[in-house]
Amino acid sequence: MANAEERRFEVLRAIVADYVSNQEPVGSKAIVDRHNLGVSSATVRNDMAALEEDGYITQPHTSAGRIPTDKGYRLFVDRIAEVKPLSAAERRAITAFLDSGTDVDDVLRRSVRLLAQLTRQVAVIQYPMMTNSAVRHLEVVPLTPARLMLVLITDSGRVDQRTVDLGDVITEENVSRLRTVLNGALAGRRLSEAAAAVAELPEKSPGELRDNLTRVCTVLVESLVEHPEERLVLGGTANLTRNVSDFPGSLRQVLEALEEQVIVLKLLAAARNPGAITVRIGEENEDEQMRSTSVVSIGYGMDDLLLGGMGVVGPTRMDYPNTIAAVRAVANYVGQILSGR
Known part of the structure; x- marks a missing residue:
């Protein structure tokens, strides 16, 4: 590794990847075994201690491994160098599915359904802003x-x-x-x-x-x-119930919050420019009911013209690279279709 800071980030990256995949606290031995970091278990343990001291990871209970904190997820998201692009087959499938929409309502319903399937999260899209x-x-x-x-x-x-x-x-x-x-x-x-x-x-x-x-x-x-732009389409709510443990004592609050259009519109408010991804993690969400979630949102439109916002809501234990790629791809196609391109 180039230096201790970069090595510690690689340790954090490994913890995020394993925890998102397995939902189990991650120990130093697992990191050494699964990830080719080129250092010893002792070095990894020291790096984990430093990451914990800085608030990037935490130990959920004694003798357990470590899990990322909201701060750790934020550092990981901010330093994602490459978002995995969708394959050509995935892009063709998205285009074919959305192009067959008969009108704006149908395109938006299809978009929400597709995004919920791609990310396995709750998908939401705002009607084009008049x-x-x-x-x-x-x-x-x-x-x-x-x-x-x-x-x-x-x-x-x-x-x-x-x-x-x-x-x-x-x-x-x-x-x-x-x-x-x-x-x-x-x-x-x-x-x-x-x-x-x-x-x-x-x-x-x-x-x-x-x-x-x-x-x-x-x-x-x-x-x-009259601008009825507060209309939203929501899909995939049942995805939140796949892992209830991601929302300890708060799943009901999250579901209730998603029923409030005002709250959901606020989640999309950060999406001000077409193509610009915004990620809000845990405590960064203004609404208290949503602080066990992460929200990946984006503006869709054409060139610099914003038509509306869209995104996904899920647990903080989220596959951020793939979610960001899916949100960006669907938003791009929706913008092209609704602008008549």
Whole structure:
């Protein structure tokens, strides 16, 4: 080893790997036998004593080996040099599974199911945030001679439908004119900008369209300023019950917390940039009910545009490299699909 610090990190890495795999405290002899560190048991014992003194590992009971602490997991995650990439076959399977989604709802449900299967943890994904979306198109559909349906489609694939009672008959020609005027003001604009543009339209419109446009714009502004982005899809909750001992006395609290959308949204709040992984371990979670868990989250979207957050929740005894790889891969594909690439 280059120096004592690097050697001790390799000892910590070995303890994390064995404990995640076997859920048993790890002793010095096991490290020497299973990992090619090139040092004696005595040296490993000294390194374990130093790691324990620094708070990276702990002894759960007398005569036992050592297990990582939250601080130890944090050091391990911060120094992961390489995250194991998914195989070509795994990437093709993800693409095929998600590409066959029929709409945004189906893509998100498939994503959660897939991520829960890949990580064997609880998976969660936030619906695309309307605040970061732009208008792709507005369709105006006559339902009756005096009633219209507005179908707002965003670049993130969200579809919002509203009906408008005009109070008077409108001709097909004026419906077409309304459609042209509205799309001219809306197409390509972010929702916050689009709302302001729509609010100004009636004043600028021809007199014969003004009444109809006023009614349509009143309804449309409501659609543009209401952002139902607190919607979440959750999957794989049963995975938490596979090893109840990972949550001593706290599994019920964790399950209750996952039912609270506000708490789950806070878990995803750190995911501010597409592709940037955030890992919160144990006590780093703000909510007390979640302090026996680790949360691996990421933003999904396109380029620098964040559409939403997604991630997994599991015990601190987690396979971090593989979990990070799976979360990153699924987020990448979801971002591509919802951005129409």
